[in-house]
Amino acid sequence: MHGHSKADARNLGLHQVALKKLAQHPELRVRCIALVDRWLAMPERAPSASWLRDWRQMLETWSDAQLASVVLDEVGGQTLRQCSPLGPALTPRERSAALIEINRSFSEPAPP
Numbered sequence: 001m002h003g004h005s006k007a008d009a010r011n012l013g014l015h016q017v018a019l020k021k022l023a024q025h026p027e028l029r030v031r032c033i034a035l036v037d038r039w040l041a042m043p044e045r046a047p048s049a050s051w052l053r054d055w056r057q058m059l060e061t062w063s064d065a066q067l068a069s070v071v072l073d074e075v076g077g078q079t080l081r082q083c084s085p086l087g088p089a090l091t092p093r094e095r096s097a098a099l100i101e102i103n104r105s106f107s108e109p110a111p112p
Contacts, residue, residue: 006106011081013102014095015071018086021094023064031088033059039085048083055085 022028036056039045045052058067071077071084090098 008078009106010099010102012072012074012077013105014090014098015077015081015084015086017094017098018089019064019068019071021089022067022086025089026064028089029059032085035085035088051080051083052085055080055083059085 022032033056036052036059040049040052040056058070062070071080
């Protein structure tokens, strides 16, 4: 695995961790929604506005299972993951630990 494949795998892995934490701490959705609102107020984010509005709707009304099924879909969720407001769900330490685990998985041999 190399290049974009690794970046996509890292992004997917980080979203798995973030969504798991959001399920355990739903109050964190407020921080993520606040980030969406800040981004929507920025003119330079206009090209992503429709996806950001989708994020806002999902974070406000969807169940954890619904959110995970769409965001973690390897193909369909890729665009959403690229404009994701889930950063506030993880602390820097949690993000770093998740990336260490994800990067470790790249060096492990694939099962036969």
